[in-house]
Amino acid sequence: MSLRIVVCVKYVPDATGDRHFAEDLTLDRDDVDGLLSELDEYAVEQALQIAEECRRGDDEAEITVLTVGPEDAKDALRKALSMGADKAVHVEDDDLHGTDALGTSLVLARAVEKTGYDLVICGMASTDGTMGVLPAILAERLGVPQVTLLSEVSVEDGTVKGRRDGDTATEHLEAALPAVVSVTDQSGEARYPSFKGIMAAKKKPVTSWDLSDLDIEAEEVGLESAWTKVDGAEERPARTAGTIVKDEGEGGKQLAAFLAGQKFI
Structure with missing residues (x-):
């Protein structure tokens, strides 16, 4: 048996960075550092564990990490490859700028089909x-079952x-391969x-495709x-100085009055 696993990952802006919109109200990626989405690291980890289990049983397994994004998105792929994935595919094209989840799912579906797969693993969200x-839309485009939001997965x-695991119950699910799954943190x-x-x-192969390679116009x-886009944005107001209570014997009362005024108590 040979198991072909494709892990969809995303190159995202650093949440701790100072992010701004460009003139077209998309994120100005030149203005902020990027990295592999933390939630996608869990997907890579589960792929590695499944592959390791296959190899212990004398079966073969191969992990391909796939991303759609700008040139710097290769950094996300290299992170996944350094964790242990075997090869990577990077879809990059200037015409992809501003693509939403529906458009991205089309690109991923075509790339997954071209790569070949038995199991697609995604993070729970970007x-x-x-x-x-995206995992559900991707499964629909591929015409295969989806088993999403898993806290435990095996093949x-x-x-x-x-x-x-839900708020009130735990479900045990299964689906025949090929399939798409997503895993939680x-x-x-x-x-x-x-x-x-x-x-x-650094020596593992990274294949680059554009839209023409995937027969996408x-x-x-x-x-x-895009079905979803930002219509308007404005700068968040600067933080104002807080209220300082000087304790000169009446500090407790002043603090209580402030909290009551804010309806905290």
Whole structure:
């Protein structure tokens, strides 16, 4: 048995950075550092664990990490490769600028089909958009089952199995391969890349495709074709100085009055 795993990852802006919009109200990526979405690290980790389990049983497994994004998105791929993935695919095209989740799902679906797959693993959401809808849309485009929001996942005898933990119940789910799954941040701590892994990642293959390689027309993606876009934005007001209570014997009363005025008490 040979298991082909594709992990969809996203290059996102650093949440701790100072982010700004460009003139077209998309994120100005030149103005902020980027990195592999933390929630996608859990997807890479689960792919690695599934592949390791296959190899212990004398089966073969190959992990491909896939991203859609600008030139710097290769940094996200290198992080995943240094964790232990085998190869990477980067879809980059100027006409992708401003593409929303629906357009991105089309690009990912075509790339996944071209790569070849048995199992697609995604994070539960991206840390920038936090929509969480892409795994389901991707499964629909591929015409395969989806098993989403899993805190535990495994593959056995051509079936993917997982556990989904809700507020009031736990569900045990399974689907025949090929399938799409997404995993939560409760699925297991992602490993840190070792020095050996970081050095090995530099030699692993990274394939680059554009829209023409995937038979996608520019009119099908991009900001003008997006179903969701930002209509307006304004700078957040500067923080004002807080209220200072000087305790000269009446500090407690002043503090209580302030809290009451703010309806905290």
